[in-house]
Amino acid sequence: MVRQTHIVSTSRVPVTVRMASPEFDDLCALVFRRYPDLEWASFARFGWRETSKGLVITLAGLDAPAQGDLDELVGHVKIAEPYTLRTALAAEGHPLAVGIIHSHPEGCRPQPSSIDDDMDGYYGSYFEDFAPGRPYVSLIFSKIDDELALSGRVRWHGKWLQVGRFAIERTPTRTWVGGCRPADGENARERTARLNAAFGDQAASRLRRSTVAVIGAGGTGSAAIEILARAGVGRIIIVDPDHLDESNLERVHGSTPEHVIRRESKASLARAHVMSIDPTCHVDAYVGALPQREIMDAVVTADVALGCTDQQHSRLALSDIALRYLVPSLDCGVMLEGREGKVSGQILQIIRFLSADACALCRSLVFPVRLAQELMSDEERTQRRIAAAAARERGDDPHPYWHEEAQLNTVGYLTTTAGAMAAGYVIGWLSGRFDPPFERLQLNLAGKFLDVTDFEVIPRADCICRRVRGWADQASADALISPPLHWAPPQAL
Amino acid sequence: MSFERIERELAILGEGCQIAQLITSSGRTLVLYRNVPTSGPRFSLPEVTDVIVPVPPGYPAALIDLAGLPVGSPFLPRVKGGQNNQGTLEADGRLWQLASYHPHNGGGGPPWDQTRYGFHTYIDHLIAWLDRLT
Numbered sequence: 284m285v286r287q288t289h290i291v292s293t294s295r296v297p298v299t300v301r302m303a304s305p306e307f308d309d310l311c312a313l314v315f316r317r318y319p320d321l322e323w324a325s326f327a328r329f330g331w332r333e334t335s336k337g338l339v340i341t342l343a344g345l346d347a348p349a350q351g352d353l354d355e356l357v358g359h360v361k362i363a364e365p366y367t368l369r370t371a372l373a374a375e376g377h378p379l380a381v382g383i384i385h386s387h388p389e390g391c392r393p394q395p396s397s398i399d400d401d402m403d404g405y406y407g408s409y410f411e412d413f414a415p416g417r418p419y420v421s422l423i424f425s426k427i428d429d430e431l432a433l434s435g436r437v438r439w440h441g442k443w444l445q446v447g448r449f450a451i452e453r454t455p456t457r458t459w460v461g462g463c464r465p466a467d468g469e470n471a472r473e474r475t476a477r478l479n480a481a482f483g484d485q486a487a488s489r490l491r492r493s494t495v496a497v498i499g500a501g502g503t504g505s506a507a508i509e510i511l512a513r514a515g516v517g518r519i520i521i522v523d524p525d526h527l528d529e530s531n532l533e534r535v536h537g538s539t540p541e542h543v544i545r546r547e548s549k550a551s552l553a554r555a556h557v558m559s560i561d562p563t564c565h566v567d568a569y570v571g572a573l574p575q576r577e578i579m580d581a582v583v584t585a586d587v588a589l590g591c592t593d594q595q596h597s598r599l600a601l602s603d604i605a606l607r608y609l610v611p612s613l614d615c616g617v618m619l620e621g622r623e624g625k626v627s628g629q630i631l632q633i634i635r636f637l638s639a640d641a642c643a644l645c646r647s648l649v650f651p652v653r654l655a656q657e658l659m660s661d662e663e664r665t666q667r668r669i670a671a672a673a674a675r676e677r678g679d680d681p682h683p684y685w686h687e688e689a690q691l692n693t694v695g696y697l698t699t700t701a702g703a704m705a706a707g708y709v710i711g712w713l714s715g716r717f718d719p720p721f722e723r724l725q726l727n728l729a730g731k732f733l734d735v736t737d738f739e740v741i742p743r744a745d746c747i748c749r750r751v752r753g754w755a756d757q758a759s760a761d762a763l764i765s766p767p768l769h770w771a772p773p774q775a776l
Numbered sequence: 777m778s779f780e781r782i783e784r785e786l787a788i789l790g791e792g793c794q795i796a797q798l799i800t801s802s803g804r805t806l807v808l809y810r811n812v813p814t815s816g817p818r819f820s821l822p823e824v825t826d827v828i829v830p831v832p833p834g835y836p837a838a839l840i841d842l843a844g845l846p847v848g849s850p851f852l853p854r855v856k857g858g859q860n861n862q863g864t865l866e867a868d869g870r871l872w873q874l875a876s877y878h879p880h881n882g883g884g885g886p887p888w889d890q891t892r893y894g895f896h897t898y899i900d901h902l903i904a905w906l907d908r909l910t
Contacts, residue, residue, distance in 0.1 A: 651888040658834035683878035760780035767833030
């Protein structure tokens with residue numbers, strides 16, 4: 284039977300598709316196996332998150348074809364019914380969305396053909412029977428002028444939505460919305476001429492169409508934000524729950540005593556600072572913190588997330604976002620150590636979280652007691668401090684009630700160094716020009732040759748981070764952290 | 777609050793016939809364990825009692841801590857930390873007193889590991905707590 288389906292998809296609901304290694308590499312190897320002239324395909328599983336502004340789809344795994352599942356004798360993709368049925372039956376046993384990814388021959392636009400319309404029209408309703416209430420995803424991969432050309436559409440709540448953006452971990456990509464060639468980037472700008480000369484105009488264009496989420500706009504974050512804005516990053520998401528106080532003036536870029544008098548939020552100050560540097564940069568600023576829902580909704584749309592809070596809960600949340608939503612992240616922190624009136628250590632740490640990296644738990648990067656204390660309400664902290672004092676008076680151990688943590692001291696030149704370095708690695712990722720060559724970099728500015736160390740950790744085989752990579756909201760029961768109910772609701776500025 | 781996770785853990789308890797419910801009271805979220813076995817009969821006390829445990833902010837990142845018994849419960853003077861009141865709260869139509877019981881925080885249990893422990897394993901600590909009456 285020949286079907287005559289004509290699919291009209293809308294771009295009214297923004298759809299972002301995220302992918303990461305190793306699944307993305309495996310997928311490319313599969314769909315391009317008969318390249319450059321012949322097509323190939325694979326079914327796949329996807330997580331998803333419906334945000335307040337759109338839909339984010341994450342590649343969670345491949346249901347790769349076995350021998351005989353696709354017809355080798357034809358140039359286009361012809362799928363044997365048992366492969367389809369096997370995929371559909373598997374979907375009854377997992378909570379993920381189902382989709383298909385196929386290639387178009389080299390040089391051919393990733394625009395759906397009438398055969399593709401027929402296929403998607405059929406599968407869109409077929410998989411609805413096996414995986415009701417879940418999106419159906421159809422993606423097309425092509426290579427044009429030595430670049431990946433990706434397009435896609437998603438059937439969701441009975442409507443076809445165009446994929447507006449692909450965000451591939453550590454891989455700059457151009458999205459061909461609806462299969463149409465993307466508009467050429469704007470002309471190279473004089474303001475980034477030195478960066479363009481160093482990394483090339485293509486890199487500048489990639490930065491311009493990139494989104495970076497910066498969590499924390501204090502000493503480290505404000506330095507990173509400034510570097511990213513000056514480098515020409517197109518969109519910056521800024522998140523910080525705090526307001527400026529006088530002690531911030533030594534570290535926070537762009538801050539003045541006037542801001543302190545006004546008790547301006549750090550997010551608002553950072554946004555104004557970015558706009559003063561580059562009025563064309565799109566800034567979304569929030570007074571809030573990870574993992575609050577609205578903040579998560581924003582951060583999962585970023586190409587890269589950068590953690591600059593040096594707090595346990597933020598680090599854990601970034602690890603979770605990298606794991607379940609495939610957002611490559613860097614988390615940085617600094618610390619001053621002293622002894623006998625001398626500064627003995629000026630420690631700077633940058634931690635990489637990719638979806639396939641060991642999570643923060645596997646790497647023992649969080650300390651449960653300190654984390655629990657961070658997450659307590661002020662009232663509970665007060666109660667516990669009182670209980671600890673009472674225990675001390677009784678001669679009991681006060682630690683079950685409260686564990687006094689030393690204030691992490693830091694100074695502006697150290698936070699600026701950390702923020703600038705981390706922003707540099709982000710620029711490397713976004714431009715495709717270089718990769719952070721570490722999993723967890725630690726260095727000591729007070730050490731000979733900086734005492735540079737890298738910590739590589741193999742994930743624990745039984746950790747949940749081995750099971751739910753790319754599962755997005757479908758693994759919400761496995762989220763590493765949830766937002767405390769006593770936190771103030773986030774505020775978009 | 778990771779309700780999905782807690783519901784999953786309570787379902788595991790249900791498979792073992794331990795009834796536990798997620799309840800909210802005065803802005804606090806709690807798990808109410810029903811009819812937890814005790815060694816009460818050795819002291820002419822009931823065989824079972826209800827216990828509440830606060831859901832910590834940020835759970836599962838933050839460790840589960842404390843345990844509460846109904847105010848006036850005959851178990852309070854006999855359980856570890858029962859005489860060290862960590863606050864009272866109202867829930868399920870009753871007033872509860874939180875005892876100073878910290879199995880994952882230096883109180884004799886293993887350090888908190890959210891990939892292994894949860895409300896479904898905290899029951900073991902509660903049973904042990906109510907077994908070691910003095």
